[in-house]
Amino acid sequence: xxxxxxxxxxxxxxxxxxxxxxxxxxxxxxxxxxxxxxxxxxxxxxxxxxxxxxxxxxxxxxxxxxxxxxxxxxxxxxxxxxxxxxxxxxxxxxxxxxxxxxxxxxxxxxxxxxxxxxxxxxxxxxxxxxxxxxxxxxxxxxxxxxxxxxxxxxxxxxxxxxxxxxxxxxxxxxxxxxxxxxxxxxxxxxxxxxxxxxxxxxxxxxxxxxxxxxxxxxxxxxxxxxxxxxxxxxxxxxxxxxxxxxxxxxxxxxxxxxxxxxxxxxxxxxxxxxxxxxxxxxxxxxxxxxxxxxxxxxx
Amino acid sequence: xxxxxxxxxxxxxxxxxxxxxxxxxxxxxxxxxxxxxxxxxxxxxxxxxxxxxxxxxxxxxxxxxxxxxxxxxxxxxxxxxxxxxxxxxxxxxxxxxxxxxxxxxxxxxxxxxxxxxxxxxxxxxxxxxxxxxxxxxxxxxxxxxxxxxxxxxxxxxxxxxxxxxxxxxxxxxxxxxxxxxxxxxxxxxxxxxxxxxxxxxxxxxxxxxxxxxxxxxxxxxxxxxxxxxxxxxxxxxxxxxxxxxxxxxxxxxxxxxxxxxxxxxxxxxxxxxxxxxxxxxxxxxxxxxxxxxxxxxxx
Numbered sequence: 252x253x254x255x256x257x258x259x260x261x262x263x264x265x266x267x268x269x270x271x272x273x274x275x276x277x278x279x280x281x282x283x284x285x286x287x288x289x290x291x292x293x294x295x296x297x298x299x300x301x302x303x304x305x306x307x308x309x310x311x312x313x314x315x316x317x318x319x320x321x322x323x324x325x326x327x328x329x330x331x332x333x334x335x336x337x338x339x340x341x342x343x344x345x346x347x348x349x350x351x352x353x354x355x356x357x358x359x360x361x362x363x364x365x366x367x368x369x370x371x372x373x374x375x376x377x378x379x380x381x382x383x384x385x386x387x388x389x390x391x392x393x394x395x396x397x398x399x400x401x402x403x404x405x406x407x408x409x410x411x412x413x414x415x416x417x418x419x420x421x422x423x424x425x426x427x428x429x430x431x432x433x434x435x436x437x438x439x440x441x442x443x444x445x446x447x448x449x450x451x452x453x454x455x456x457x458x459x460x461x462x463x464x465x466x467x468x469x470x471x472x473x474x475x476x477x478x479x480x481x482x483x484x485x486x487x488x489x490x491x492x493x494x495x496x497x498x499x500x501x502x503x504x505x506x507x508x509x510x511x512x513x514x515x516x517x518x519x520x521x522x523x524x525x526x527x528x529x530x531x532x533x534x535x536x537x538x539x540x541x542x543x544x545x546x547x548x549x550x
Numbered sequence: 551x552x553x554x555x556x557x558x559x560x561x562x563x564x565x566x567x568x569x570x571x572x573x574x575x576x577x578x579x580x581x582x583x584x585x586x587x588x589x590x591x592x593x594x595x596x597x598x599x600x601x602x603x604x605x606x607x608x609x610x611x612x613x614x615x616x617x618x619x620x621x622x623x624x625x626x627x628x629x630x631x632x633x634x635x636x637x638x639x640x641x642x643x644x645x646x647x648x649x650x651x652x653x654x655x656x657x658x659x660x661x662x663x664x665x666x667x668x669x670x671x672x673x674x675x676x677x678x679x680x681x682x683x684x685x686x687x688x689x690x691x692x693x694x695x696x697x698x699x700x701x702x703x704x705x706x707x708x709x710x711x712x713x714x715x716x717x718x719x720x721x722x723x724x725x726x727x728x729x730x731x732x733x734x735x736x737x738x739x740x741x742x743x744x745x746x747x748x749x750x751x752x753x754x755x756x757x758x759x760x761x762x763x764x765x766x767x768x769x770x771x772x773x774x775x776x777x778x779x780x781x782x783x784x785x786x787x788x789x790x791x792x793x794x795x796x797x798x799x800x801x802x803x804x805x806x807x808x809x810x811x812x813x814x815x816x817x818x819x820x821x822x823x824x825x826x827x828x829x830x831x832x833x834x835x836x837x838x839x840x841x842x843x844x845x846x847x848x849x
Contacts, residue, residue, distance in 0.1 A: 337731050338731065432636050432637070433754075433773075433774055433775075433776075434754065435772040435773060435774045436774045439774070453755065455732075455733065456752065456755040456756075457755075457767070459772065465846075466772045466846060467846055467847070467849075468756070468769035468770075468772070468846050468847050469849075470767035470769075471767075473734040473758065473765045473767070474732075474734060475732055475734045475735045475738070476732075477732075504849065507848075507849040508849050510849075511849050545849070547764075547765060547766055547767050548766070548767050548847050548848075548849075549806075549847075549848065550766075550768075550803065550806040550807050550809075550810050550844070550847075
């Protein structure tokens with residue numbers, strides 16, 4: 252079992268209609284590895300400043316997360332500030348301080364090089380080749396992206412889509428990349444660009460999973476009070492890849508279950524600010540919600 | 551088995567970015583009864599003008615639909631004109647000519663009075679009591695509504711919600727009635743207003759089914775080319791109630807299956823303009839799509 256997550260480990264300042272949080276821990280690498288830690292022992296590649304709390308690093312380690320690839324550099328940790336309105340699917344970025352993340356050239360420790368699954372969470376697609384060539388021969392390469400790279404690095408993004416096996420996108424990103432308004436058409440168009448699996452995340456409406464010859468639907472947990480939507484997508488990816496790493500199988504059935512586990516982990520992430528929900532989340536609660544999903548959808 | 555649908559049998563003029571149709575057959579009673587006809591022999595209460603095509607009436611009868619309650623009156627048939635943009639979930643009403651529907655006071659034929667399920671599709675809620683008192687003792691009363699009644703007959707609508715067993719609403723209607731933006735909260739708030747079952751229709755995102763102590767999720771068929779979204783909601787209701795009439799059961803499992811059949815019938819309705827898709831749709835195709843839904847969601 253070996254899943255490497257290359258992503259941001261960061262501070263977030265979150266503004267919502269029901270409360271604010273200043274400089275709490277966030278980042279795609281953090282959410283992704285926490286969600287994956289319920290299934291496997293994920294490895295993280297990232298960078299933080301000396302201001303990053305040691306007790307968070309201790310917590311991540313206590314969850315079985317390997318931080319050999321997390322550099323602590325002189326300087327300040329990446330800091331993002333965002334605001335949510337009533338609709339948790341829409342958010343505005345108020346501030347982005349890259350800090351030590353600005354010249355981050357991900358270096359993969361020797362102990363990670365034989366990893367089976369490599370997940371490039373929100374990296375500049377121009378840096379993918381530099382990261383990937385440090386691995387021996389991963390069985391699966393997965394990527395997510397952000398609006399910024401779609402707008403500014405489109406060509407590199409399309410090139411990387413031609414190389415990866417798994418792509419995570421939310422509805423807005425899928426539409427922007429493909430130009431297709433219909434999400435089913437957008438999902439199929441993304442598969443046509445290269446990845447053999449496309450996970451199209453639809454927030455409160457769950458997710459669609461597109462393969463070469465199938466489409467699956469995955470529900471979202473019926474959540475009445477979204478506290479903080481930050482990290483939902485990263486937690487989805489972490490749960491999905493963590494489960495795939497655990498099962499070592501890519502049958503339709505396992506891919507479908509992996510996506511449900513992704514939805515399960517996302518449903519927990521949004522129940523508290525930042526990574527708060529993970530502090531008290533155990534495997535039994537994860538399994539109980541998985542069974543709830545089954546009950547909610549089986550007919 | 552006896553399901554009565556009280557609704558409009560009408561002409562629609564449909565404008566979409568990919569084509570227009572002038573004065574084709576539509577209406578909630580038409581779509582609802584056609585969708586239900588794959589499960590039971592629905593009965594229709596409605597009114598048309600003398601301009602309504604006989605061959606459509608013959609087609610409805612050929613599907614086993616009982617038209618004893620459909621009055622043909624001197625004058626013109628109800629005519630609605632609407633326009634869809636790229637997003638099939640949004641539509642604009644361009645024209646509404648009530649014609650013979652204007653002073654429609656639904657009269658229930660004696661042969662319908664012992665019916666088990668009564669569905670009031672899009673009636674002015676102030677007229678519900680007049681209709682319902684003509685039935686002996688229906689086991690289930692279901693209703694849908696339209697934006698117009700939410701805006702203009704709010705009090706009567708809330709009163710009727712306190713009386714019915716089943717309520718169909720789309721996302722916009724559910725939010726407008728309850729004031730809740732979160733759809734799970736809106737669904738629960740609707741149940742709290744009276745109905746023991748609320749079917750919350752979300753277009754391309756499927757539907758949520760709310761009961762006193764459960765929530766089910768129902769997917770939509772992954773459709774790439776919506777030709778004409780008109781009648782999707784009515785077909786959902788027809789399929790749902792038709793299946794419930796057939797099974798004569800209200801277990802969670804049967805309610806869930808009924809909702810999937812509703813989603814199946816809606817998925818066919820949108821594949822052609824007006825009721826076009828029903829002309830060649832047989833029970834085998836319905837069952838095949840039901841199995842597809844199961845395959846797409848089982849994990």
